[in-house]
Amino acid sequence: MKKITMVLSGLFLATSLWAQTPAEKLIKRLKKIQKRGVMIGHQDDPVYGTTWKWDKQRSDVKELVGSYPAVMGFDLGEIELENGKNLDGVTFDRMRSEIVDQYLRGGVVTLSWHPHNPVNGKTAWNTEGNAVRQVLRGGSEHRKFEGWLRLVANFINSLQTPDGVKVPVIFRPWHEMSGGWFWWGNTHCTAEEYKSLFTFTYHKLSGEYKCDNIVWAYSPNAGYDDFMKYYPGDEYVDVLGVDVYEFDQDNAKYAAALKTSLDEIAVIAAQHNKIAALTETGYQEVKDPNWFTQTFWPVLRDYKLSYVLFWRNAWDSVKEHYLPAKGEAAAPDFVKFAKEKKTLFVNDIAKIKK
Template identity: 40%
Template sequence: MNKKGWWLMLLIAICGIQTVRAQGETPTDAKATPETLSLYKNLLKLQHEGMMFGHQDDLAYGIGWVYEEGRSDVKDACGDYPAVYGWELGHLELGDAYSLDSVHFDKIQGWIKTVYERGGVNTISWHLRNPLTGETSWDTSSKEVVRSILPGGEKHALFLTYLDRLADFLNQLKAEDGSFIPVLFRPFHEHTGSWFWWGKDLCTVDEYKALWRFIVDYLQKEKSIHHVLYTYSTDRFETEAEYFERYPGDDVVDILAFDLYDRGAGYSEALKYCASVVTAEAKKRSKIAAVSETGGPIAQNTEWWTKTVLPSLRPYDLSYVLVWRNPWQPASHGAFAPYKNSPDSEDFVRFYNDRKTLFQKEVSKLKLYE
């Protein structure tokens, strides 16, 4: 049976799922919108059936193009869009018109609506400025930043303006019928490393947990934001204890995830180990599991998709795996996803056709928000 036939059978099965769920299979936000509740439940189920593919800034730009309506490097390579779309909100806190990756925020809002209408999934990251020094997220010159933005800190009022701008952005994410569009939000990620001002060597365990809990509480109670699923996302880790050291609690986390880039020897084994821990714990806690960022040397390792990523992740129940962006300008990295006639594109088509992987056409049929 080909992939399309297999998915037709799966679609019939999912459509027949009973509406009664286990008690724990709900988002952490007791006031989550109906669409957010449906998305959570459907992602929780779907991760046992297949793994969605995601790409950062997929509709915004790619190799050699910017802002071309309907274009996608992934679609150019395999004929289909990703199922998950990543968006970056860095510089939103400054009141700027465009992100740190030079993508206009009004464009991002438009694409989020497009993805929602297609039945895809949107996830957002936020490389916000260092509120103590005014420098970038990568400014690690002070260990006082997190403390300074918590209640009572000297930069707390400034931080609230950051959160207010985030809330304004989220509140503008509305469908044609006026309902809010659910998004996955991944704040203060890769905190097991120390390259961001919120990293492990820059704040205490309690400070990090307090920061996480504060933003969830503020967005929900002060800003009435109830269309967000919260993603806890570390960098690579070597033990379960390391993964959960700064975990803020099951009551404020919906998705367990990790970031892990292929930087050479040991990547496959690290990917397998991290996936095994996260999926096992997600199952215990009735959470969604994901690889929230990855990428590899696809220009050199042209079978990276089917010989590295796919065999490493196949055994695990992961909601999605997202690769980082394809920059349109020279940058510190090359493409992380395929593009038209890229060296890895033939292998990516095999990845696309595998039963494990899910893309836009398949996911659209599943009506994740109903």
């Protein structure tokens, strides 16, 4: 009887391990990596930089520190229009390829989505037309929105290795809702409407379309009056994040805002058993040559976060520049920051498996 029990237990364990979804495996791995330090990420890292675009095997980060970032961010904006390229000119075929490559080298991927205003067809920053209300059930754009979600699901389900393994991604829809600059922002819908938008997206992608490779992230922007005001519920969220930027060259103000935000999400993440992250950040144009070691790291090092995602280095926009490139004034400081024991790049996490 004891032998039979042991066999059955082994079969149950093997079945349980086999039954884990790609998303569940990534969550488990994120928690394991977090014990070692904080992963450093960069938006659109392998597709363009401050002085180049569309080259293969390039990265502003790798050219500085010898490793790709641990986390790469990409955006799905304009996939809803069935365009071949996203809002920043990255083709979805290239994006898919880079996502798979990042997974195969042991890295992590996060996706954001800046969809156009469904009411008037203008960008995500156009806030006219009560768009959230109109995409929900009973709204004039509900059918259109369902089609958009099908396109998103098709892309996420297509993220597979050559062997057919689905690549898990951290998906962060409807971010910065506590600001008013997107059509899903705080002055353009009620908290209940926002929650319905988030949960409807969840049920469509993870439920109807079986996107079992999505780890779901919720992230207001700094300056919110209530972090949980728009929170859709524990069953819909795996990662709690916040977006904090320095736009006005005031290091003390940024450090204070960062500390205030991280103090709160650290507590809330622990209470709700969620992963905590700094889902977007950076110093616009990187004007302080010592910002990473003297402003950013002195705050960040006191928190157990999963990852931090620095925003993009755009070749066609001076302002969209958040990490130094080789030869720039802040480059030596970033290299010093990267050598900290607890800042992790893809070479540091590749052997930390699920």
